[in-house]
Amino acid sequence: SVLFYLISGNQDLYKKCDAIYDFKRHQIHLCLTEGSTDFSSGSTALIRLGFNLYNGYEDGETSPYHLFYRLDEPNRILAMSAINMRFSIY
Template identity: 45%
Template structure:
């Protein structure tokens, strides 16, 4: 499930920091994506408010993102609360192989697969 050891460590750190319930697959999927991409994980506070426990779409205006990292954030937001993210083709077209795997695993988490 995790792509590398630091991915799991960062994910568990985010889960603890947020206080995510074990049945909250929406937040688990969101945090899984951020934990799996270092540049996003380092900037998670721009995109997720741990105190208010909600996404921050204004983060798109605060941080310069590559097309791939922007696609991952949109996917994470969509898995969390159906945030508009375009089509699956649009999202996956901007991802390399590793990030496609990250996206697929996040989808599996969200839908309990």
């Protein structure tokens, strides 16, 4: 899944993957609304993108503007690669 591609491609998300996804139940955690884990704005943007590509998750900050505005260059490249993977764009 593209969600796991994003998690594995970002060191902060990889370290906190158990707060993002429940591997026993095979479902995402509500980590964006719970507030129990501290994510940077860039990590939060990648989580929103990952959730959106995983199951269509949307909130007031899942627009391309909101997501990409918060990403640095390496994470923008990661995000674009994830979108390309999800929609098989070559």
